[in-house]
Amino acid sequence: xxxxxxxxxxxxxxxxxxxxxxxxxxxxxxxxxxxxxxxxxxxxxxxxxxxxxxxxxxxxxxxxxxxxxxxxxxxxxxxxxxxxxxxxxxxxxxxxxxxxxxxxxxxxxxxxxxxxxxxxxxxxxxxxxxxxxxxxxxxxxxxxxxxxxxxxxxxxxxxxxxxxxxxxxxxxxxxxxxxxxxxxxxxxxxxxxxxxxxxxxxxxxxxxxxxxxxxxxxxxxxxxxxxxxxx
Numbered sequence: 001x002x003x004x005x006x007x008x009x010x011x012x013x014x015x016x017x018x019x020x021x022x023x024x025x026x027x028x029x030x031x032x033x034x035x036x037x038x039x040x041x042x043x044x045x046x047x048x049x050x051x052x053x054x055x056x057x058x059x060x061x062x063x064x065x066x067x068x069x070x071x072x073x074x075x076x077x078x079x080x081x082x083x084x085x086x087x088x089x090x091x092x093x094x095x096x097x098x099x100x101x102x103x104x105x106x107x108x109x110x111x112x113x114x115x116x117x118x119x120x121x122x123x124x125x126x127x128x129x130x131x132x133x134x135x136x137x138x139x140x141x142x143x144x145x146x147x148x149x150x151x152x153x154x155x156x157x158x159x160x161x162x163x164x165x166x167x168x169x170x171x172x173x174x175x176x177x178x179x180x181x182x183x184x185x186x187x188x189x190x191x192x193x194x195x196x197x198x199x200x201x202x203x204x205x206x207x208x209x210x211x212x213x214x215x216x217x218x219x220x221x222x223x224x225x226x227x228x229x230x231x
Contacts, residue, residue, distance in 0.1 A: 004030045079097065110143070146224075
């Protein structure tokens with residue numbers, strides 16, 4: 001079993017102690033991070049956060065502010081970082097991929113943060129699917145995508161991704177699934193998607209106090225438990 005979490009940490013602008021408590025409480029084997037620090041001393045700040053939650057930074061560059069952290073029981077096989085197409089006046093988006101293995105399950109885990117503009121989101125989703133599936137195929141791994149998608153189920157990009165991957169929350173929901181805003185979550189805009197070859201045992205939010213969840217960052221995390229699919 002592998003625990004894959006996704007969390008938008010808002011560049012660590014909020015209550016860092018609460019953020020660390022939440023991540024430690026989730027006990028993720030793999031953490032997909034969005035809005036990871038990308039300005040002054042960004043590498044050191046990412047390493048320090050990973051250290052404080054008992055993980056290491058596996059993948060992710062400065063562009064796009066996305067990263068993948070891995071825990072000590074996870075075998076890291078390969079990493080990739082990609083710059084997605086740049087749109088004039090919009091933030092340059094990126095994709096971080098880590099090929100990992102634990103308990104007989106090999107995953108190609110990607111972290112992504114999509115744009116507020118629907119056209120850019122959908123374009124980038126097509127790029128992401130192609131890049132992630134190619135990485136998974138090269139390593140004989142199951143593709144897993146964790147991220148802040150900046151839209152809700154039923155909207156165009158979510159529909160595109162759901163047609164190709166399994167929405168973890170739909171497969172095995174735990175809790176109400178809402179992730180935004182952290183203080184009063186009424187929207188599900190963060191998710192973990194999983195490709196064929198793994199089954200979703202459960203998927204939902206973190207077991208943490210409402211106070212910590214509200215002050216750690218402006219999103220709530222998602223964590224999915226994945227296992228080898230029955231043959």
